[in-house]
Amino acid sequence: MIEMFDPLKGERLRVLDETGGIVAGLDPGLADAELRTIYERMVRTRAADAKALKLQRQGRLGTYPPSRGHEACQVGLASAMAGEDWLFPYFRDLGMYITLGYPLADYYHLWMGNEAGLKTPEGLNVFPIAIPVASQIPQAVGAGLAAKYRKLPIAIVTTFGDGATSEGDFHEGLNFAGVYRTPNVFFCLNNQFAISVPRARQTAAATIAQKAVAYGFPGVQVDGNDVLAVYAAAREALANARSGRGPTLIEAFTYRMGDHTTSDDAARYRSKEEVQEWELRDPLLRFRLHLAKKALWDEAYEKAVQDAAVEFVEKAVAVAEARPAAVPEDLFAFTYAAMPPELEAQLADLKAFLAEGRR
């Protein structure tokens, strides 16, 4: 299916039309229960995101990069992943965490300002978020090389924004991947802005997907507000990766509905009209229309899903806030496998200082 949409011709994969109908021939054929699960993950993602913003305003959570508008990208991509696949995320991937089963309490704990939130639970293949832009891309390729070396039939997914495609690490990573035909899926959330700088200032190329052509592997642009399009493209790319058919670049064409982070004010660089236009393309709204068409959605179902999401979120907040604060040992103990004498001395000095009742 990916090969049917040539990024050099400006073609974009879309499965759901504006009314929630399926474009003929492109239905990924998910069972009703799977469709509902995807919707429920999207609702949870939006609720968890809104809660994070609220907590930030109340001073209970630190600077936070909101995910609203990216639910189709995040949930569609992660829903297509298998348990043994790996994720090398960037920093705006809430829906992927929720879908992959990363505890939301841990996710909140991180954004509340504690490294313990980055301690991925055992058995979950999620690398810690990368804040230096694009630096996760060559890392994901290295994991792909390791999977090849170990002959593991798995795929390595990495996510990044449109701004990341200007970084050297994007080029170095995709170039490596092409040379070694690694089992990678490069997923670009092109949300039109890198903080304030528009997509047109990142590249003169007509699409980001077409950059794959120069690296010697397929690229496809998908409608990033269409969860079934994201799912379909991801499923195919992941299957190609797992079976030795090499990497794929997926560009999800979407829009960041919120600010870059809670420290940003997007009204400074984009118009109200533009934002309103994208509100109409809300990924949840479109998928809800699709479910309704299939008689999988009604008001009672919606209420149950929303209530469950609130409960899910509130429980995570309670768990995160009940976590003990870090103690000095936590800060020193993980710099090296074994603490060197100089660090032991600095830790002892800090503890003595605190014991004096000083801060």
Next chain:
Amino acid sequence: MIMTMVQAINRALAQEMERDDRIIVLGEDVGRDGGVFRTTEGLFERFGAERVMDTPLAESGIIGASIGMTALGLRPVPEIQFMGFIYPAFNQIVSHVARLRNRTRGRFIVPLTIRTPYGAGVKALEHHSESTEALFCQIPGLTVVVPSTPYDAKGLLTASLRSDDPVIFLEPAKLYRAEKQDVPEEPFEVPLRKAAVVRQGKDLTIIAWGAMVPVVRKAAEAAEAEGVGAEIVDLRTLSPMDRETFVASVKKTGRALVVHEAPKTCGLGAEIAATIGETALLSLNAPVLRVTGQDITVPLPKSEDLYYPGPERVLRAIHRLMEY
């Protein structure tokens, strides 16, 4: 077995790769070519292209990919062809290699050894002579190692490859073939984080590492002829630093000289001098002195000797210390 440092490094890599199939060597020209200094010679033929990878020419990609390999349990040994070309990878090293253990509270560790030749004295092109070890010693989480002999090169590299901490392994290009030494054939470790007193003396302590060790040895021999006994501490691991060994020596001798080829300002000598000031002040008979590279860009080969500390500059500093 008598061998050069190049052969000692090659032997350590081969033996550890034999022992541990998680070790992957990767970098520019490390495969078919055996490395531009031949440190990886024969590994490609022996272990194959999957374990000895000629990579695209991309230093950040090499280090970034190495990080990703560790997520799946491998222990990569990336080579950066010269220390002067490590800077494109600086973000990967500082923002990820050094931090991953801490920022995930031990969930992800980065057991990789980044090998790179460093230092002047081989009359190389521009950008091939830098000694910027202090940049890496400022980064918590990194272990910075510099051998000064073939024996230490094999033992320290073996220990680095077995370490669960990321190691920046700096190989003094000037010493690659300068000296041959009897090095045991069987694998052995020289412990990390341990300095070595490589020459005994009662009058002053010289602290040096890598290519400066033979230089200060020459100066110490000249001083001996004048009746001055110089003790030499080879730091070997620059970070985390073994402060105890040189502080104990300075407490005995009462005088300290630090010699490094990196620029003086904010060089490691400053940290060593401060440590001595903090812990051995009352043992000192003279201020701690430094003989270092100048605070200038490393010059091209024709002027290299004006930059590089030699035995005569070290001897002059010894005289100053003794006459203080």
